[in-house]
Amino acid sequence: MDILLKEREQARRRGQWARLRLSCLKYLAVLRASSANNLAYIMEVIFRALFLVALIYIIGQLWRTTFALHGSSLPGFTVNTMVWYLAAAETLATSLPALTRHIDQEVRSGELAYLLGRPCSYILYNYARYLGERLVRLALCGVVAAIVALIFVGPPHFSLLGVLAWPLMVLLAISIEFVCYFAIGLLAFWTENTQPFSFLFSRLELVLGGVLAPIEIFPQPLRGIAQILPFSTMLYGPSRVLVQFSAGLFGLLVLQQAVTLLGAGLLLTVLYTIAARRVSIHGG
């Protein structure tokens, strides 16, 4: 039987590039299946997106009043950029799926047994599944938010570079979110309930991530704290670059995103390695 195994292994060794291609196709297939599967929840996503209408309208009105009273104290920003910033940041915030709950349930119910028994990485499989779900939500929320902002303040004044940089920054931002929420979900191996951790993290992300306003207009020392913490890489970074692109800021924010992703990714890998040894699925 060992010989047969070796033969199969040899047949499977078709060179590094072919292996890499097969791996990419593998996770791409998961992404596709996840997108298709999540189209079944389209109504839920649409209702979420409708929430954006009320949110952008109310906060947009607040910005209008603020600019009428203190416009000069917010240099470089206009009502138009503020509302489009809000639309971009809220699109990201609203499109976040319940990743922690999903991983938590998978760990507790033993569903992860199926995934662990497959020739693929549990983390990358879940990343592809998350991306599939996230992209569907992102597209729908983005369309709704853009329509509302367009009606409310007219067309945006995005630069071409800002529009080109945005997808890259969004990909990095949602990847950082994946790593963080996935790691929180893995805490199910140690704790009874991961929801409080997830709740706390998401609130901090909303407050310190600059979802309602760019971090520049935060008062000190909150501004300094928000700029250092990783939350700003998830919401503020991509939205800020989209509405007001500057090469220096883009470089700095992408670097911050890359460092955050690398650090969080390493932590996740360590956490997962420890967790995998703690898998204890009782019974069927």
Added chain:
Amino acid sequence: MPIIEVEGLTKTFRARERAAGFLGSLGSLIAPSYRERQAVKPTSFALEAGEVLAFIGPNGAGKSTTIKMLTGILHPSGGRASVLGLVPWEQRRRLAFHIASVYGQKSQLWYHLPPQDTFNLLARIYELDQVEYRKRKDFLIEVFDISEYLRTPARKLSLGERMRCELAAALLHKPSVVFLDEPTIGLDVIAKQRIRDLIGQLNAEEGLTVFLTSHDAGDVEQVCKRAIVINHGEIVLDAPVARLKHDYLRVKTIDLLLEDDAETLVKTDAESGQQRLSVQLPGSIDEEITSDAGITVLKAKGHGLKLEIDTARSPLEPIMAAIIQHGHIIDMTISDPPMEEIIAMMYRQAAQEDGKPVPLAPEKPLEALS
């Protein structure tokens, strides 16, 4: 050479204990206490290629835990195991290309997608050549007769239809060993039979090695050639199924719904007060069935008659023929004794033999119960 080798494999789970009441809960937060439970006690066995092994036992016996160690999902607390020459928990991803597992209580089909989409996804996950995959898929669709469900979302399939699709999905990459964990759980009689037939067919045609866990004795009788019975984490029997059948699965319970009154078929013994079946067996002139015939009337009320028959002493067919001669049977169910009862029987028999429970392994007696 064995395809699966297990030697002294053990698994101990550590669970947090919580005292009753508010103060108890508070106390366990400050000073948590843990309880260790040995789910699998030192276990050893080997499985040859092409064998169909039933790994059976009651709930909580350690069956699924053993499967999960052999598929690399769980790390054992001790002992050694190799599957296809690989150590499952150390070479899990490599092993995954050559094995498959199906859990009856869990689905691998994507809930909102038709099975066809899951099949395509699995083909990518197992890095199958697309031409080979299509051939294999067509073969499995034909064998499992699932062509009409391929485009129906998994959530709309019945349990039996879903299970056939699950099995087909698991076999797409042509595994050498398949681990089936309760594949017939929750299925009706017809669906169960279908699944059993399919497993048998794939074993015969493809030489597939099957490691099946179940607490349904019917799965064992009809599908497997060898059985390992596990209870409280240790092996209590390792024997051919023929021997298991002869020794422990010979008693069947028959539930009948008759057109006539069931009491017309039974007589009450004046001395013991026990009810006896009173029918004329074909070829017999006596209408009375003797007490050593191995037929016990469990219930005779209204139109319902429940019998327990020891098939080693009284074959089923003549009894059924005799009952049919008396009147019409509206409905009938034949069932095996529950696994808990079979295990109790094993312990009873072993205790009767030499005063202590001794396993009935044919060649190598296991020390577990001695």
